Amino acid sequence: MRDTFPLLVNTDFPAIRRRRLETLQANLGYRCNQACLHCHVAASPKRTEEMPWATMELLLEFAARHQVHTLDLTGGAPELNRHFRRLVVAARAQGLRVIDRCNLTILNEPGQDNLAAFLAEQQVEVTASLPCYLEENVDQQRGDGVFQRSLDGLRQLNAHGYGLPASGLVLNLVYNPLGPSLPPDQGKLEAAYKEQLATRYGIVFNQLFALTNMPIKRFGSQLLAHHEFAAYMQLLKDAYLPANLDGVMCRTLLSVSWQGHVYDCDFNQMLGLHPTATPLHLADLLAAELAGRPIHVGDHCYGCTAGQGSSCGGAVAPVAAVGALS
Numbered sequence: 241m242r243d244t245f246p247l248l249v250n251t252d253f254p255a256i257r258r259r260r261l262e263t264l265q266a267n268l269g270y271r272c273n274q275a276c277l278h279c280h281v282a283a284s285p286k287r288t289e290e291m292p293w294a295t296m297e298l299l300l301e302f303a304a305r306h307q308v309h310t311l312d313l314t315g316g317a318p319e320l321n322r323h324f325r326r327l328v329v330a331a332r333a334q335g336l337r338v339i340d341r342c343n344l345t346i347l348n349e350p351g352q353d354n355l356a357a358f359l360a361e362q363q364v365e366v367t368a369s370l371p372c373y374l375e376e377n378v379d380q381q382r383g384d385g386v387f388q389r390s391l392d393g394l395r396q397l398n399a400h401g402y403g404l405p406a407s408g409l410v411l412n413l414v415y416n417p418l419g420p421s422l423p424p425d426q427g428k429l430e431a432a433y434k435e436q437l438a439t440r441y442g443i444v445f446n447q448l449f450a451l452t453n454m455p456i457k458r459f460g461s462q463l464l465a466h467h468e469f470a471a472y473m474q475l476l477k478d479a480y481l482p483a484n485l486d487g488v489m490c491r492t493l494l495s496v497s498w499q500g501h502v503y504d505c506d507f508n509q510m511l512g513l514h515p516t517a518t519p520l521h522l523a524d525l526l527a528a529e530l531a532g533r534p535i536h537v538g539d540h541c542y543g544c545t546a547g548q549g550s551s552c553g554g555a556v557a558p559v560a561a562v563g564a565l566s
Contacts, residue, residue, distance in 0.1 A: 243460075243461070244455055244456055244457075244460035244461070244463070244464065244469065244540075245456075245511050245512070247469065247473075247539070248455070248456070248511065248538040248539040248540050249513075249538050249539075250539075251537060251538045251539045251541070253537040253538065253539065253541045253542060254482070254485060254537075255534060255535075255537065256485055256488065256490070256491065256534075256535045256537065257491075257532055257533060257534055257535060258490070258491055258492075258504075258530050258531055258532060258533045258534075258535060259491045259492050259531055260492065260531050261306050261308055261492060261493075261494055261530050261531070262308065262309060262310060262492040262493065263308065263309075263310040263311075263312055263489075263492060263493040263494070264299060264302065264303055264308050264310070264311050264312065264493075264494055264496060265312040265313075265314060265493055265494070265495050265496065265505075265506060265552065266291065266296075266299055266311065266312070266313055266314070266496045267291070267314050267315060267316070267318075267495070267496065267497055267498050267506065267509065268290065268291045268313055268314070268315050268316065268318040268321040268323075268324060268327075268498060269287070269289050269290035269291055269315055269316050269318070269320065269321050269498045270284075270287035270288075270289045270315065270316045270498070271284075271285065271287045271288060271289070271290065271315070271316045271317065271320045271321075272284055272285065272287070272315060272316040272317040272320070272343065273285055273317055273320070273343070273345060273346055273349055287316065289316075289498050290321050290322070290498060291321060291323070291498040291499075291500075292323075293323045293326070293327075295498070295499070295500040295522070296323055296326075296327045296330075298500060298522045298523060299311070299327075299496060299500075299522065300327075300330055300331060300334060301526065302522050302525070302526060303331075303334070303336060304334065305526055305527070306530070308336070309336065309337055310336065310337045310338075310339065311331045311336045311337070311338050311339070312339045312341070312493075312552065313327070313328075313338065313339065313340050313341060314341040314506065315341070317342075317343055317346045318340060318341060318342075319340070319342065319346050319352060319355060320346070325358060328340075328358075328359075328362050328364060329362065332362050332363070332364075337365065338362070338364045338365065339364070339365045339366075339367055340359060340364050340365070340366050340367070341367050341368075341369075342366050342367065342368045342369070342393075343368070343369050343390075344368050344369065344370065344389070344390040344393035344394060345386055345389040345390055345393060346393070347392070347393035347396050347397070348389050348392055348393060356393075356396040356397050356399070356400050356402075357400060359397075359400075359402075360397075360400035360401060360402065360409055363408070363409065365410040365411075365412070366397060366402060366409075366410065366411050366412070367412045367413075367414060367449070367552075368390075368393070368394070368397075368411065368412070368413055368414065368445075369390075369413075369414045369416075370390055370394075370413045370414065370415070370433075371414075371415055371416050371417075371418065372415070372418070373432070373433050373436040373437055373440075374387075375387040375388070377418055378390065380418065381418055391441055391443065394411075394437075394441075394443045394445070395441075395443065397411055398411075398443060398444060402445075403443075403444040403445040403446055404444065410446050411444075411445045411446055412445065412446050412447045412448070412449055413433065413445050413447075413448050413449070414448075414449045414451055414554075415429060415433070415448055415449070415450045415451065416450075416451045416452070416453050417452075417453055420453070420463060420468050420471070420472040420475070421475075422452060422475065422476075422479060422546060422547045423450035423451065423452060423547070423548070423550070423555075424450070425450075425548065426448060426449070426450040426548060426554055426555040429448060429450055430447065430448035433445075433448050434448075447554070448554070449552075449553060449554030449555075450548070450550070450554055450555055451550050451551075451554065452476075452543045452544070452546060452547075452550035453543070454507050454540055454543045455469060455472055455473060455476075455539075455540055455543065456507060456510055456511055456540055457510050473539060473542070475546070476542035476543055476546045477539075477542050477546075479546035479547045480542050480545050480546055481545060481546070481547070481549070481557070482545075483557060484544070484545040484546075484548075484549035484556045484557055485545060487549060487551065487556035487557060488541075488544050488545065488549070488551060488556065489505060489544070489551040489552050489553070490504045490505040490508075490535050490544075491535070493505065493552070494530070495508065495509045496522060497509050499521075500521050500522045500523070501514070501519050501520065501521055501522075502515065502520050502521065502522060502525060503515060503536075504535045504536050506552075507540055507543075508536055508538075511538065511540070513536045513538060514536065515533070515534075515535070515536050544556070
């Protein structure tokens with residue numbers, strides 16, 4: 241895999257600082273039952289990294305000390321961590337809002353037969369990857385048969401009340417472009433998703449989050465291999481909007497690796513961009529004040545501020561979409 245790190249670290253991206261911490265986003269490990277082309281984590285079934293329970297206990301202590309209200313669980317497939325359910329139960333008992341970033345196909349994996357029921361019982365919010373409502377596009381990006389398996393997962397979640405207005409169980413979907421282009425207008429795309437999924441498959445959900453593909457790891461390597469990296473970076477920079485700086489997720493989110501090291505965002509974690517000159521661990525920051533600290537930026541940050549903006553909660557601002565890379 242070709243590394244884009246040397247092309248991103250020298251940047252003219254504006255300096256920004258942290259606000260009050262609201263969300264801990266924990267990567268529970270890189271093992272996944274899929275190996276998607278756009279994956280900025282380079283997750284796959286062959287990966288073995290996994291957050292141990294001792295680090296999860298520290299995660300919960302950190303959340304309590306800093307009065308964090310949201311625990312956002314990601315991977316890989318976070319559900320493949322052997323302590324996933326134990327962590328969810330403990331976090332919910334602590335009063336934390338828990339988000340599971342689910343790839344949907346995990347719901348059909350051996351040993352995960354009652355996963356949807358468990359998530360519903362714990363009132364976990366599910367943010368699920370579905371990069372398109374068309375089978376051909378999804379399978380091209382994520383592998384043959386993934387679309388139908390994703391539909392099966394969505395039906396399981398709907399059967400337990402997810403996405404239904406009166407249930408209180410939140411099911412959000414995530415879209416990302418198939419190639420080196422910016423996402424279209426999130427509101428219009430959400431309306432199309434809802435119409436197509438309801439009409440064709442009887443599936444419902446709450447919101448759609450439109451995310452920009454980051455020029456790092458597997459996707460960045462693909463850009464380099466196809467000689468599209470420079471053009472994609474120019475697209476991001478040309479579409480940069482200063483107003484989006486106010487809503488970028490790194491201002492209120494702390495990213496935690498499976499080893500317990502902290503980063504300003506998930507993308508910085510994958511690039512190994514530590515917030516300080518020496519790596520910091522959760523244990524180092526238990527009593528620290530984070531608000532006002534500088535955020536480590538790079539050229540990849542233009543991906544979060546281009547066009548309508550991009551964050552873990554979708555578009556940063558409802559602005560018109562910028563044209564795709566030709």
